[in-house]
Amino acid sequence: MHQFGTNAYHVVVVGGSFAGLMAAQELEKQAAHLNVYITVIDKREASFHNISSLRALVDPSLAPKLWIPFDRALQGKRSRIIQAAVAEVHPHHLVLSDGRHMTFDILLLATGSDYPSPAKIDSLYVQPGIEETRRHQRHIKQAQRVLIIGGGAVGVELAGEIASEYPDKTVTLVQAKHQLLPDEYHPGFREKARQALEKLGVHVELNDRVIVPGSQPIRDCPDTRTLRTVNGLEIDSDLQFLCIGTVVNTPYLHTLGEDDGVLTEPATGYIKVLPTLQLEYPRYRHIFAIGDCNNLPGAKLAYKAESQAKVVAKNVRRMLERISHSEDASNAKLATYKDPGAVMAVTIGRDITYNAFPFANLIGWRDVARKGVDLFLPKRYQQMNIPYPK
Template identity: 30%
Template sequence: MASSSSTKNIVIIGAGFAGLATFNALSPKLAPKKYDDTNLILITSRPFFTHLPATLRMLVTAEGKLEEQVLMPFPEKPKGKGEIITGTVVRIQPASSSGDEANPTTVGGLVVLEDGKEIPYSILVLATGTTWSGMLNFANSKEEITQHANEWREKFSEAKSIVLAGGGAVGVELAGEIKDYWPDKSVTIVNGQNLLFTDVYPDKWRKAVADQLKQINVELVLEDHIDNAEIHDGQVETRKGKKISTDLVVPTWGGKANTQLVADSFGAETLTKQGLVEVEKTLQVRNHPRVFAVGDIISWSEQKQAAKCGAHATTVATNILSLVDEKVAATEYKGSMEAILVSLGKNRGSAFLNTLWGVVLGSWFVKAVKSKGLMIEMMRGQYGLGKW
């Protein structure tokens, strides 16, 4: 079905929050008979969805066997139209190099998988997400991820003193998870700015999170960096020369937009200097009207968060249906409210909602919404996912 020349394929590359949300938004709308000649195909390098916000706790402790919950199998059959293919995309051939541009069923181009399989597309959605290094660099099989988690659990268990290099969401939440499970371990966060997180959020909230960390005896070293994570004589040295006693140094800075495939396929001019995909307000890739981009990879003035992906998906799904109906893609993405929920273990946390005058909420709110259950059941229901 996927490679039939008599059909128009809508292909989504990447099954993270943005890609899966786009697939789910399109699936029921393409079910009516008038779309019989249109296929919906989601390509994923893993045969399961990875609920990344819950992986930090999974890496710290085996308690609860979170790998059984965080890695969520895709449904065997979507609610509407669509199929999910497991494979790694190695090349995208735009129409100019892949076929007959006059033929509307192949006008988009071709997606080539690692195993050599070729999938033509009429419309393409890029949802390649973020690449992570070190602790958050997960493999593509459940067995390998479980082994990776066990290795990190052992590292955290054996270390008496831990230094986290980076004071964004990853570093702060990891500190909270470690302290929640091992309150007597020494944990230090080294952060380059004078406050945690980014200045997108107000200072009062950033200070409130710092106060919560201090309450659980997390030490903060601000306006400094760790350039070399090597430990010498039981110490790691910061850029300013401060020596911190430690058994384990964990880089906890942010990830990088996974856009090398985009640059290789559509040209480096498709990306900004920061490596993000240039998009129109319709989320069409600039100069490529039949190619859309969603999620962490787009150049948009907003924080990269899973919570933004639903709005991206709705915008793109509406515009794709317009193209399928031979109309103009005119729906514009209006942006999303900035909000952040930070867990500090199962019972603590802080939230900021950029609404009204800016709302700061404490542990009671974050515990109820995120900290206790890590939004696992909510994700399963929202995305229609299963469990092992």
């Protein structure tokens, strides 16, 4: 069938962040009785814990800890993680950016999304990535007036981190909507976030939008300038952060040969999936998409990605069990993903964690409340089977 020999099955996972790595780890457990080889492909040298990336901008000790080695993440003898980029996806093989071909029986796409630095780092290697974070640290420390464009979770948390660590700086956050954070969250939760930021001294401007001239885009470096908003407000700043503009990582899908709009949503680029997390298009039911790259509604959050990963691992195992008995995998009874609801923890500096749950709005609820303390970084090390560095 492929390089692993007769009666062996190859599951390839593209993307080694929350969704992809969790799916591979779960599949190792669930498919241990099957002759399954698992390959995780990730473009980075190590796992980057972006949940802590904003705290690292004001806490220099965190910069090297954001990068967690892949070495022990998978425990099985038939599992591996390789650093590579996927250039093309075909019905039963991949083409990597270096020209290598890799066949698969089942494919899991967990390629996530890109977001402006520093929330997500551009670097693919550990040392340059650490230097990128440290460069942002220096810029923030030197600036006196910081402008944050965008009031989603990233903008809110970035403003909170800077204002908490540097109370003498002028921090302005501009949000185009009438409240902060995504619309799916309760208005009371969103209002608490605004109040917390203003208590820290952040100037929050709602229902307004910064006009950024096309000839002078927001640069990834200090830049003293005056920007005007749609409502006529003039904002002076020494450093600007763009906290909008998520881009889904799905350009590799064009080689599957379908017209635009068949596999992905034209407006967003999200991959269309069924409740089983298989691709919606009937020809590719052996391909799954999980995490930030699929078109399931709601905010794209790590806990949802991991929840999807567990469903996919179960479904892949059931399909492989059918195949191993020479039966049609399409007849396997597959589990469907059920959204756990709009659960969200937003940290506003080190001391405040606001939690939104489907049933209530609470402050400091069990494990979620620890986000403001450690940003789930020790837990991520534990998931990767690596001791947390002191």
